[in-house]
Amino acid sequence: MNAEILAAALINGLLTGAVYALVALGLTLIYGVLHIVNFAHGSLLMVGMFAAYMMATQAGIDPYLGLPLVAAFMGAVGWGLYRFVIGPVSRGEDRAILLATLGLAVVLDNLALVLFTGDTRQLETDLTFSMVEVGPLLLSVPRLISFGVALALAALLWAFMALTDTGRAIRAVAKEPEGAKLMGIRPDRIFALAYGIGIACLGAAACLLLPSFYVSPYVGNVFVLVAFTIVVLGGMGSFPGAMVGGLLIGVTESLGGLYLGESLGPIGISAVFIAVLLLRPTGLFGAVR
Amino acid sequence: MNDPSRAGMGRLTRRTALVAGAATLAAPLAAPRIGGAQPAAVKVGVIHPVTGALAFSGSQCRLGATMAIADINGAGGIKAMGGARLEALLGDAQGRAEIAASLVDQMAEAGASGFTGCFASPLGLAATTAAAKYNIPFSIDSGIVDAITGRGLKNVFRLFPSLSMTIGGAMPALDSINKTAGSPAKTAVIVHEDGEFGTNTAKQQAAALGAIGIKALELMPHATPTRDFTNIVLKIKALKPDLVMITNYQNEYVLLSRTLVQQRVDLVGTYSILGGGFNLKFAKEAPTVAENMIDFNHWYSVKDPRSAAFRKRVEDGGNIITFEVIFGYFAIKLLADAWERAGTADKEKTIEALNTSTFSDHFMPYGPTKFVGGQNQGSQAVALQIQKGNMEVIWPEAFASKPAVFPRPKG
Numbered sequence: 001m002n003a004e005i006l007a008a009a010l011i012n013g014l015l016t017g018a019v020y021a022l023v024a025l026g027l028t029l030i031y032g033v034l035h036i037v038n039f040a041h042g043s044l045l046m047v048g049m050f051a052a053y054m055m056a057t058q059a060g061i062d063p064y065l066g067l068p069l070v071a072a073f074m075g076a077v078g079w080g081l082y083r084f085v086i087g088p089v090s091r092g093e094d095r096a097i098l099l100a101t102l103g104l105a106v107v108l109d110n111l112a113l114v115l116f117t118g119d120t121r122q123l124e125t126d127l128t129f130s131m132v133e134v135g136p137l138l139l140s141v142p143r144l145i146s147f148g149v150a151l152a153l154a155a156l157l158w159a160f161m162a163l164t165d166t167g168r169a170i171r172a173v174a175k176e177p178e179g180a181k182l183m184g185i186r187p188d189r190i191f192a193l194a195y196g197i198g199i200a201c202l203g204a205a206a207c208l209l210l211p212s213f214y215v216s217p218y219v220g221n222v223f224v225l226v227a228f229t230i231v232v233l234g235g236m237g238s239f240p241g242a243m244v245g246g247l248l249i250g251v252t253e254s255l256g257g258l259y260l261g262e263s264l265g266p267i268g269i270s271a272v273f274i275a276v277l278l279l280r281p282t283g284l285f286g287a288v289r
Numbered sequence: 290m291n292d293p294s295r296a297g298m299g300r301l302t303r304r305t306a307l308v309a310g311a312a313t314l315a316a317p318l319a320a321p322r323i324g325g326a327q328p329a330a331v332k333v334g335v336i337h338p339v340t341g342a343l344a345f346s347g348s349q350c351r352l353g354a355t356m357a358i359a360d361i362n363g364a365g366g367i368k369a370m371g372g373a374r375l376e377a378l379l380g381d382a383q384g385r386a387e388i389a390a391s392l393v394d395q396m397a398e399a400g401a402s403g404f405t406g407c408f409a410s411p412l413g414l415a416a417t418t419a420a421a422k423y424n425i426p427f428s429i430d431s432g433i434v435d436a437i438t439g440r441g442l443k444n445v446f447r448l449f450p451s452l453s454m455t456i457g458g459a460m461p462a463l464d465s466i467n468k469t470a471g472s473p474a475k476t477a478v479i480v481h482e483d484g485e486f487g488t489n490t491a492k493q494q495a496a497a498l499g500a501i502g503i504k505a506l507e508l509m510p511h512a513t514p515t516r517d518f519t520n521i522v523l524k525i526k527a528l529k530p531d532l533v534m535i536t537n538y539q540n541e542y543v544l545l546s547r548t549l550v551q552q553r554v555d556l557v558g559t560y561s562i563l564g565g566g567f568n569l570k571f572a573k574e575a576p577t578v579a580e581n582m583i584d585f586n587h588w589y590s591v592k593d594p595r596s597a598a599f600r601k602r603v604e605d606g607g608n609i610i611t612f613e614v615i616f617g618y619f620a621i622k623l624l625a626d627a628w629e630r631a632g633t634a635d636k637e638k639t640i641e642a643l644n645t646s647t648f649s650d651h652f653m654p655y656g657p658t659k660f661v662g663g664q665n666q667g668s669q670a671v672a673l674q675i676q677k678g679n680m681e682v683i684w685p686e687a688f689a690s691k692p693a694v695f696p697r698p699k700g
Contacts, residue, residue, distance in 0.1 A: 005523045012519045110340065118344030119609075120539050120566065122547075122574050129551055129577060138552055213516075214543050218342055222514045257520045262511035263483040 004136045009254045015143040017250020018150035024230035024242040026201030032237030033174040033194035039101040042220030043108040048074045048206030049215040063207040071203040078199025082192040112217035120216045146208035235283030328371035331634045334378045334396035336406035341384035346613050347408045350430050353617025361625050369632040386415035393419035402634035405620045410434040417445045426639045428624045430616040438663035446643045448623050450668040456493050459562045459585040462672040462684040464501035470695045474557045476504045477532040483510035490536045518548040526554050535561035542566030546578045557696040572675045579675040581697040587612035591682050591690040593652035619651050654688035
């Protein structure tokens with residue numbers, strides 16, 4: 001195998017993996033606190049990407065510059081969805097929450113279809129074709145930016161969870177909701193906040209993806225299965241697990257495609273996934289502490 | 290002295306009487322069918338995937354079909370049937386073959402005299418098989434596989450080219466374009482989606498390239514969806530082909546094309562066959578990528594003035610013009626023409642009218658219409674190229690709007 005191609009595949013895998021990790025971070029946070037799998041995760045990523053797309057095409061705001069806006073918007077959407085839809089509909093029952101998020105996914109996908117049709121849209125920004133030359137390699141500037149910002153946001157989220165009172169409250173509810181209630185923490189508010197933060201991560205990921213990817217009503221499905229894989233691989237509810245898992249899956253996907261062909265490449269992801277779970281059934285890093 | 294008011298009343302009274310009398314006489318003329326029978330509407334089943342992954346293309350086909358029905362009704366309906374209007378029975382196949390077939394059963398029960406649909410070949414295969422149970426004529430729009438008309442079903446008709454006709458035309462087109470430019474393309478890499486459509490097309494391409502002096506260096510399949518094409522593009526770059534030939538669906542077409550530009554792959558050109566993402570929207574949203582890309586695909590005759598008016602009408606409605614709209618439109622027009630010539634919606638007589646159809650009221654770049662086994666032998670696809678943001682026909686010469694830009698300019 002050509003060394004240049006191998007090096008490019010490795011780097012590319014890391015760059016892509018960082019964005020996968022950001023998508024998975026939101027999912028693992030929601031699982032860690034609410035103990036449910038958010039089936040609307042892919043659909044909400046799609047909503048974030050359309051929000052970023054509309055902001056760029058209608059208001060002329062570059063996706064990178066608009067990242068705080070889209071993240072805040074999606075955070076508010078997530079908070080509102082839990083507070084006024086998922087929470088009331090499910091009445092605290094885990095199974096009902098699952099069904100509520102599944103129903104939400106169906107509604108969002110079809111609403112997007114009605115509003116935007118099934119057509120694929122893409123954005124050419126000033127940076128779309130900007131490449132950095134590293135020896136014989138050409139590295140995409142949008143991907144480098146995505147990598148750096150994704151890592152920075154993950155660090156920010158970790159710091160928020162570890163060092164702030166709100167972060168401690170979220171972790172307390174995740175670990176022991178009844179005990180947290182006794183300490184004066186309102187679990188229902190924390191659930192909505194955690195869901196909002198998880199969806200805000202999707203808003204950030206959407207802005208990082210848009211310059212190098214397309215958007216359509218079904219784009220969420222392209223990433224959500226990978227995100228679920230990463231969450232389980234890394235340990236459900238684990239932030240370090242989501243980050244390491246994302247990078248690992250990104251590299252595995254890239255190298256798998258290189259050696260097995262792009263048709264068989266996904267086998268590499270499944271192989272790594274099974275191997276890790278056989279050795280560590282709870283995933284690489286376990287639950288949120 | 291006349292009392293003015295009485296005179297007015299008298300005049301009104303006489304006027305009123307005259308008007309009333311005239312109205313009474315005219316009433317049967319104004320509403321000649323009051324108390325008589327309106328010709329029954331001719332029901333047409335219009336089946337497409339308007340939700341699901343194929344929603345965009347299905348909706349485009351449906352748009353064309355409903356435009357045609359509106360035009361036919363606006364022009365007075367099927368005149369040979371007393372001005373019978375067409376009534377669309379709209380069905381959403383949701384991208385699933387069993388639903389397409391079920392819709393046929395439902396619509397047959399509702400009295401459909403004909404069908405059109407279904408954009409995708411698997412849906413078309415299922416729906417035409419279901420329609421064959423009732424022997425109801427089916428005018429296929431975009432389903433391309435040969436089997437749709439190749440199974441011997443007497444009720445199925447396709448005005449547009451089949452897959453083998455399309456691929457059979459793609460190689461001579463490439464040969465002509467290459468030779469006109471002095472044969473700069475001698476090698477090619479074929480990138481294709483790994484399903485039936487992509488794999489079959491790629492194999493046929495690879496087998497046919499040798500005959501036109503181009504060597505196929507490698508076939509590179511990929512899954513749908515594929516999130517990143519960097520590996521594939523780097524392998525292409527290492528092989529240094531003159532051409533990259535692409536057969537895949539919309540999203541992957543867009544990503545692959547963009548990655549080829551990002552990685553600065555030096556090519557004589559790109560040549561796709563039925564490129565999923567090749568359309569005017571692609572040209573508008575990604576001008577850097579789309580410029581000078583070539584696709585062998587379905588299109589209208591740019592030289593026919595009716596096509597410009599049609600395109601404007603579609604775009605004024607806030608839609609984009611794609612071949613699906615045109616196919617949906619003329620698939621209905623073909624059926625209507627058959628009913629017009631048969632003078633009835635009787636199934637057997639309609640099928641007979643379709644078999645002998647020489648339908649020419651279209652602006653497609655086709656030869657004379659002639660159906661053999663349900664397939665129009667006069668149909669063909671054309672070679673298209675994005676030039677300065679517009680889609681130009683570059684082959685065949687009879688329908689070309691611009692010469693090909695080939696090889697594409699460096700940088």
